[in-house]
Amino acid sequence: MNRKTVVVDEIGTVEYGKSAKARHMRIAVGRETGVVVSVPMHISFEEAEKFLISKLKWIKKAQAKLNSEKREQTVYNAKDEFSTKFRTMNLLPEDRENLRLKIFEKHFNIYYPQNMDVENSDIQSVIRRFIEHVWKVEAHEYLPERLMYWANSFNFKYTSLTIKNTRSFWGKCDGHNAIVLSLHLMHLPDHLIDYVILHELCHTVHKNHQREFWQLLDRCTSSKAKSMAKEMKNYSTSVY
Numbered sequence: 539m540n541r542k543t544v545v546v547d548e549i550g551t552v553e554y555g556k557s558a559k560a561r562h563m564r565i566a567v568g569r570e571t572g573v574v575v576s577v578p579m580h581i582s583f584e585e586a587e588k589f590l591i592s593k594l595k596w597i598k599k600a601q602a603k604l605n606s607e608k609r610e611q612t613v614y615n616a617k618d619e620f621s622t623k624f625r626t627m628n629l630l631p632e633d634r635e636n637l638r639l640k641i642f643e644k645h646f647n648i649y650y651p652q653n654m655d656v657e658n659s660d661i662q663s664v665i666r667r668f669i670e671h672v673w674k675v676e677a678h679e680y681l682p683e684r685l686m687y688w689a690n691s692f693n694f695k696y697t698s699l700t701i702k703n704t705r706s707f708w709g710k711c712d713g714h715n716a717i718v719l720s721l722h723l724m725h726l727p728d729h730l731i732d733y734v735i736l737h738e739l740c741h742t743v744h745k746n747h748q749r750e751f752w753q754l755l756d757r758c759t760s761s762k763a764k765s766m767a768k769e770m771k772n773y774s775t776s777v778y
Contacts, residue, residue, distance in 0.1 A: 711741035
């Protein structure tokens with residue numbers, strides 16, 4: 539048996555999974571996935587359960603953060619204006635049974651059933667999905683050009699750019715200098731988008747976060763690397 543699911547009173551359902559790739563035990567806490575424990579093949583589920591108990595305080599703190607973020611999410615309605623980086627959203631009631639998105643140069647329209655309350659949770663869920671789609675469109679419009687600009691400015695070399703709907707990181711640079719950027723960068727201020735891009739470009743030179751990396755990033759950000767890294771903590775890929 540490579541999987542085991544149990545219910546722990548303080549934190550709810552926990553899924554343990556044996557993995558041949560896992561070198562160490564690892565706990566992940568997600569809004570949709572719950573608590574998931576990755577367990578190396580040579581470690582027993584009994585040992586993994588003891589490890590989980592030792593991390594209960596951290597798990598409850600992570601769950602509380604997720605719940606707080608969920609409560610902070612915006613409720614979209616027709617009277618409160620919302621804009622992405624380049625477009626303004628219009629919520630329009632229409633004689634229809636489902637929701638529809640139409641994107642224009644300066645705005646985007648979301649049409650919803652006129653016989654339903656726009657603040658209905660199901661409609662809000664679709665609106666968020668449409669907003670993510672608009673951010674994806676805008677990310678492809680903006681991020682490749684911005685990445686190329688900074689690479690040329692400081693003579694960095696990268697092999698490719700991929701834009702993903704990822705909530706676990708803002709950006710990544712692998713060992714082959716392929717860069718991945720999250721579409722959720724599009725709800726950051728411009729200077730922080732540039733910070734993340736420069737952060738990943740610096741990883742094309744230094745693959746760690748040791749002193750040489752921060753010195754290089756500092757040179758690229760006019761000595762603001764640490765302050766902008768701190769500012770990034772005020773933002774989340776999950777709250778909008």
